[in-house]
Amino acid sequence: MFQTVEELVKEANSQNLPLSEVMIQTEIETTGKNRAEIIEKMSSQLTVMEKAVQRGLHEEIKSRSGLSGGDARLLKHYIEHNESLSGSVVLDAVSKAMATNEVNAAMGTICATPTAGSAGVVPGVLFGLQPKLNPTRDQMIAFLFTAGAFGFVVANNASISGAAGGCQAEVGSATGMAAAAAVEMAGGTAEQSAHAMAIALGNLLGLICDPVAGLVEAPCVKRNAIGASSALVAADLALAGIKSVIPCDEVIDAMYRVGRMMPTALRETALGGLADTKTGRALKERIFGINAKRSVPKE
Template identity: 60%
Template sequence: MDFRTVAELVELAETEGLSISEVMIQKEMETFAKSRADVFSQMEKNLDVMEKAVHKGLKGIHSHSGLSGGDAAKIRRHMEEAPVLLSGKAVLDTVSRATAVSETNAAMGTVVATPTAGACGILPGCLFSAAERLNSDRETMVRALFVSGAIGYCIANNAFISGAAGGCQAEVGSATAMTAAAMVEMAGGTPSMSANAVAIALKNMLGLVCDPVAGLVEAPCVKRNAMGGAIAMVAADMAMAGVTSVIPPDEVIGAMYQIGQNMPNSLKETALGGLAATPTGRALERKIFGQPNNE
């Protein structure tokens, strides 16, 4: 079960008549010489951590810096009370859960890096929202995590998954692509549909910079997790509808790599540019740390 690209992953799945999740499960078994039960149990523990993070964030939680917190609960209340939801309940449900997990991370709660802590809200936000709509059982949800892992593995092999290396496109962008693919399999889509969801999601994140205010993984990170969740769901639906990407997923990943290579250091998690360098961003940095970290 050897693959390094999305194309190889899809070919392997289709040739063997397997789902992407099954390919990844078997790869894990072979790589780490573990039983199916052990591999599955380990991933199920990740799902449990994600679920607790969602619940914790939805109750309303705030970071020590004061930069983030409480927005997941606000969105939830809006869903219940607003006479009109412009983006629809399904999207806002996903957004509220993605925000909840990201706020839990900002408040020093326990999360699962997917692929990083800075992008931890997107996958669980979509996963638990979709599971309710699809009436998915626990096994299906765990399998979705294996799908996201397989895509993350391909991205990490051919580009990067850290903001310090390639900007926020490498974190939130990768997480959005990983999640879109997972949602397709959860909904009964094919491996090829998952691959197209990867391309559709990621190409809409290309060029996204990493510019954390005060150097903290809070603003704009929390809201980027929220929007990443919305994009992942839409990309999955587009792929399920038969929409394909003109540029194949592996080439989109390659483009992300080239863009990241060309991106200046000031936009790679250094808090030297972008939103972090705005007057308000610098004022918040002084308020939290007494003086700008970059002085």
């Protein structure tokens, strides 16, 4: 059983297994379930993700507050009718990430990866790469196990909660997970996956959690968009042989410590950042009424 990325990579290399397989073996060991059950469960998570993406891209989605919905479709239309600046693979991934988060904000069904607020990045990257890499369903399931393996290390050694560690812990973690899994799917090595995660998470260190009106909508949907694009860039850097100067486990530890230093106002309390702007405050008033009071939750 691995507790660090270093151990995860070592296990994969010593047994000559892909990272996804190490995660599957660990799951069998800790839960006592058999392989078929575990694969079946991940397959059903994949189906949920796929449905959310399709809903967000093809249905009219609007949240209760009206703060989010419809942007994934706008982007899809733009990709189909324009020569975009950043290219179709990146924007396809971005539109699918946003689709997921818009469905989430509108009380649709999603699969938290690792949380609901950051649920767009991993499926966005996975389904964004699908037309290019033509993965089999088994390879797509493997992608989720690899992403899960890296998220598992982050969750147990740092945090995946915005209230505890800011958005770096949610979208930052999701971006690292997606980058590492994209490397494996593209045929990269276990070390390259670790570098992709380190680069991706390292670039999002310090990202605060500042949801407007306290809702998982703005800027969350767009943070997932940027997460998906960053994940692809980090994966490409790692596949090019570029290494993170700081090893992955140390980046994860840095994320944890940055989260500890982060003031409460910047950790999901909606008391700082974009939430505490003139427009952010006005939106909160509009949604919750003028009696809406500031709150400082105790940790």
